[in-house]
Amino acid sequence: MSSVPLPMSRQSRISWSRVIIYTVMILFLLFYLLPVYLILITSFKSFDQVSLSRMWDLPNGFSLASFDRAWNGGEGVIGMRGSFWNSIQLVVPATVISCLLGSLNGYVLSKWRFPGSETLFTLILFGMFIPYQSVLVPLVEVLREIRLYASIPGLILVHVVYGIPITTLIFRNYYATVPNELLEAGKIDGADFFGIYRHVMLPISAPGFVVVAIWQFTSIWNEFLFGLIITNDPQLRPVTVALQNLSGSQFTQWNVQMAGALLVALPTLLVYIFLGKYFLRGLLAGSLKG
Amino acid sequence: MQQVKASTAAAASRPATQWLRKNRDRLIAIGLISPSVIAIAVFVYGFIGFTAFSSLTRWDSLTPDFTLVGLRNYTRLFTIDRFLSDLRNTVTFTALFLAACLAIGLGLAILLDQGVKGEAIFRTIFLFPMAISYIVTGVVWRWLLNPGTIQTGSSGINLLFERLGLGFLKSPWFTDPTIIHIPPDSWPGAWLVQNGFGVLASPRVGISVAMISVVLAATWQMSGYTMALYLAGLRGVPDELREAARVDGATELQVYRYVVLPILRPITLSAVIILGHISLKIFDLVVSMTGPGPAFATDVPAFFMFDTTFRGNNFAQGAAIATMLLFTVALLIVPYLVYTTRTEAEL
Secondary structure: OOOOOOOOHOOOOHHHHHHHHHHHHHHHHHHHHHHHHHHHHHHHOHHHOOOOOOOOOOOOOOOOOOHHHHHEEEOOOOOOOHHHHHHHHHHHHHHHHHHHHHHOOOOHHHHOOOOOOHHHHHEEEEEEEOOHHHHHHHHHHHHOOOOOOOHHHHHHHHHHHHHHHHHHHHHHHHHOOOOHHHHHHHHHHHOOOHHHHHHHHHHHHHHHHHHHHHEEEEEEHHOOOHHHHHHHOOHOOHHHHHHHHHHHHHHOOHHHHHHHHHHHHHHHHHHHHHHHHHHHHHHHHHOOOO | HHHHHHHHHHHHHHHHHHHHHHHHHHHHHHHHHHHHHHHHHHHHHHHHHHHHOOOOOOOOOOOOOOOEEEOOHHHHHOOOOHHHHHHHHHHHHHHHHHHHHHHOOOOOOOOHOOOOHHHHHHHHHHHHHOOOOOOHHHHHHHHHHOOOOOEEEOOHHHHHHHHHHOOHOOOOOOOOOOOOOOOOEEEOHHHHHOOOOHHOOOOOOOOOOOHHHHHHHHHHHHHHHHHHHHHHHHHOOOOOHHHHHHHHHOOOOHHHHHHHHHHHHHHHHHHHHHHHHHHOOOOOHHHOOOOOOOHOOOOHHHHHHHHHHHHHOHHHHHHHHHHHHHHHHHHHHHHHHHHHHHHHHHH
């Protein structure tokens, strides 16, 4: 930064360390991008170009045949089109309900603390770390009992309930940064519980809602175990289960699998690319910090 | 009615109204949070209780049988070959996965912290796998690490190595049944066998080579996350601290060794706990990438539980695996949760 010219030796040492830094970073870049490269060159190949020995060759022109097969099905492949619609029907309501619930819970646990509310919060948080294997069997039984087993609403309920810990956590930490004086002022003006929520908290909640919405959208879209167990019906499969079946049944049609994988990854990738900052915030909140 | 009451109270004394109003709002607050509390009480704690209970029963078919049998389902687990392989694989996976993620995560974060050009692009690319489903990762990495057969010749990354003249790096990847362990006929092995620790010199305790493929895919997915954690921590280190150390004559390495790394220690703790509990629970990636593997070389407890319960209908045995899984996760998470929420409350 200094305008005084540096001695030659120091300058060259710095540039050498730069070279090393960039080399290492580019090597890691290749590591992270290698699967992306493979997915792209494989999925855009036509069927007659797909062979093991030519798997690293670039496709001759762009063929959308693999995407067509993955999307619409045919020749022993069950198309994934229906499962996309299922996932959308699942993700949208579950995300909206999660946001509203998380926001109210966060508001209560940050601004209306009561004796034992901190302990309660810790007990709620534990729910986001459990292995879901430890609740699956009674979960299925209860869903059968309330006639929500093997249905999209059942899956929505499950994702909303097991999303409570993380959504509450994000909103609670977010609302904790709102100064209490603002609430006191609202109270003096005669605002009650809902008045303060409506006029003080809600107007500044947009970033919290974006973080939680992105988090829930991504994790529900990507979720596999609940989808596998609860939608015990091929017609109701979410995308992850459909992709797993696609690759399980058609071991040789790699191009179709890669096309399917790309289709499943695309929605969350787009969200990540355009709203990465908020995605990162959700990620960091998940480690209980920030 | 209520309005009348409230206004009479207001006439009586102003603090009393306020007390009432405050409590009314507090009651609303408790009322609003109770559906969530009840849901968590039932869906988390109630269901865990049921699973723990059924692990003590004889429920081994589609018809529930709640005859209590004590800890038999647990003791039996330790005689099942698949479960013992799972324990070994979990240790292998957790150790390698943690080491790889922490090293790569910290390394990349420090490099990015050097004021690199195009930092945002690097960061975005290092972190993007976190946005993707484990199923996608598994499907792609299975194709990438597919070793090929004698008939087809090399495929996947092996073929790439061949083309790049790096043929010595070729490997059977996740199809490798090798377990690296202390050979019983070596001198430490013989000593262990003689002293009744023969199991330590058997394939029961060792490194499942096929598991390394799963570690590779999982590291691809999660190391960027670890980097993000460290980067957030590095950004929190005040520049004055580093500057002060430099003024005192510390080299860049010493600045990191004595100033930066100690500040990052709590982040390492968080990362170990978050990544550690993920690796104990790992399921999706194994299902989509390898399945149980040759001689259960890539099998994990979560997968064994799934098979036992939903394919084998041995509900009590499955519940025992699930309970053990939960118990190990809780050992890691509960102290961390209590510690984090408590320190936060003190602030």
